[in-house]
Amino acid sequence: MAIEFNASDRATLGIEWELQLVDVNTRHLRQEAQQILGELPDLSEAGSHPPLRHELMQCTVEVVTGICETVEEARADLAGSVKRLQEVMEPRSAALLCAGTHPLDDWRDQTLSPVQRYGELIDQMQWLARRILTFGVHVHVGVRSKDKALPIVNALANYLPHFLALTASSPFWSGHDTGLASSRSIVFGALPTAGPPPHLADWPVFEEYMETLLRAGTIASIKEVWWDVRPHPDFGTVEIRMFDGIPTLREVGMAAALSQSLVQLFDQQLDRGYGLPSPPTWVVNDNKWRATRYGLDARVITDEHGSTVPLRDDLYELVRELKPVAGRLGCAEDLDVVSEVLHTGASYERQRAIIDQGGTLNDVVDALAAEFRAEGFGPAPGGGGVTGNDTAAGGTATEQGNAGGDTGREHPSMKRGPSHAGA
Template sequence: MQISFAPSAQSTLGIEWELALVESDTYALAPRGEELLTALGDAPPSPFRREYMRHMVEIVTGVHTTVAGAAAELQEHHRTLDAEAGARGLRLLAAGTHPFAKAAEQATTSGERYARIKERSRYWADRLVICGTHVHVGVDSSAKALPIVHGLAVYLPHLLALSASSPFWEGEDSGYASQRTMLFQQLPSAGLPPAVTTWDEYEAYFADHVEVGIMSQTNEIRWDVRPSPTFGTIENRVLDGIPTVREVAALAGLTQCITEWMSRQLDDGRLLPRLAPWFVRENKWRAARYGLDAHVVLPGRRLRELALRDSLNVLLEDLLPIAAELSCSEELSFVAEMAARGPSYERQRRVYARTGSVTAVAAAAVRECRAGTPDFDGLTPPAAGAQDVPA
């Protein structure tokens, strides 16, 4: 089965950002996504899309040559969505999981595609009360797609730990930086990319799944990082729901820089870094569990176990020249600030330690989302029209 890889300019990018709707007074999930999208319009080319759960809305950008351009569009659409939500007594929350919602009480969106997911995965489908962020980066050849997919898998722990925003699940601290990761990988087509290393093998992989009735479209391949043939991109899907536009931009910039670096390596006839699948899996689990405090196994002349924070600093330093060429130096520098001052999972736990309230955790995430930048110091005033529920 032949799968065409759409023409795409190298290192162009687009972003898909999933958000949850919550009540402005209680911060409980509000299953009113379809109502909101009816008002805004969700038929392509609308930037607003429905998602698996009724409380979710997704913002999708167009194609951009710079991270700044994509972030500006994302911010504009967020303002539109926030205003429409606010008029209905709703607020927006972007995080891998909602801090206290009960999964079994949430409703799924109508539609054949979502009904298939629910029927096939049953218990785990009912636990997909999760949000993610997807970053597409253009690649100029299908021959590069699978090598870059597996190359990026080496750096998934860095990307996952920085985006991790789901420590709380159903009102309790899960002990994980990214509980969303543990939930989503229960779907059989999700998780780490398997040992598919060439475009021919990718086509055969998809054909096999079509033949036995598991899939009918390539977007049903839900790997953490995957080719997106329709757009001619590599899609980074490992990221949790990222709370603010500024953090989305930072991790989009990091994804863009790594992908561009790997593309150039391939152009020069060099091999990309690879790890044995068992180490890729271990690294992903460690990042989901411990976030930036994880130690990970990395390739080199010999295998090395390094502190994730230390290896991130080395990676950012190596990417500085490419970031300058791609005009995302500012975004890349903010990655370092995020690591130093605390990704969302750390900020959420700080709020809980101070208040003892998961409602306060949700309220803080809502305020950050509206402000568009992380509140590292816990000083952002409550959003207008919203009030915290005391611990």
């Protein structure tokens, strides 16, 4: 079967950011996405690709950019939509935050969104889908040719542990410490068409594979392929879906800069006739698990012989390698946030530090909300709890947050596309 790839002119950006709706007093998730989006029809009903969207559960709103040339533009796009969202939420005593999971809440207590495709997903996947109380960030980067799409996807698979460890933010599941840096990657990865991408050499092989999956009834649409990195034919992008929910806009910019710089580098290397890295499947799978379990403290496998290096060291080297590309793209400062996270701690580390210092999971929720609010999305309303108290576990939001630091406007790269679980 022929699948058209609507190639992009350059490495443009599109970002999807899934946010949690939280009660400021109880710290539990609020099931009010439908009502909140209903108060913002200009953002939630703006054509086929609105900036604000439903997700699988009513406790989630997804914020989606238009097509952006730079990381700075993408951050500004997200910030504008979030500010509008907060204007509606604050009178409801509700706050926004982002992490791969909610530290306290259980999937059994959530309300599903009244959207047909989500009902179909639940009917097909049952328990696997019902428990997807997870939140992520997806980054689309424009690709100039279908002939480049699969080599770039294969090369990006080498960096799944880097993407995940930097943004891992889901150590807690239903009120318990899982011992993992990212429980989200396990929960969402249980879907039969999720997980690392299979190695597909080129576009004709991808077309043949999609035809096989459709013929077998494994999928009803190629949009039901939820790989950690996948080509998106309609948008002319590769979509990186490995990122856990990211608590701050600054770190979202980091993820976007890393993604855009890598895709741009690979595009240039293909133009020069170089082959791109394509790690064996067992290495990709093992490295993803290592980042899921150990986060930034993982040792990643670097070759088919089993050689390993500390992931932190590999990330420092990656930033050094990408710096010239990021400079040309105008996102060097965003890429530098990688080094800051390595120094101050990823979200899973910041969350656990609160507990280690004698705090509670309520304090963790407060700290996540404080980190989000510190991005300049406006003043907090009065009162305690999630939005009115900048301290938790005995420190300021900055001190604790930095412990030392799952579909409106269209554009050729992304055109406001599908989201976390089932678009």
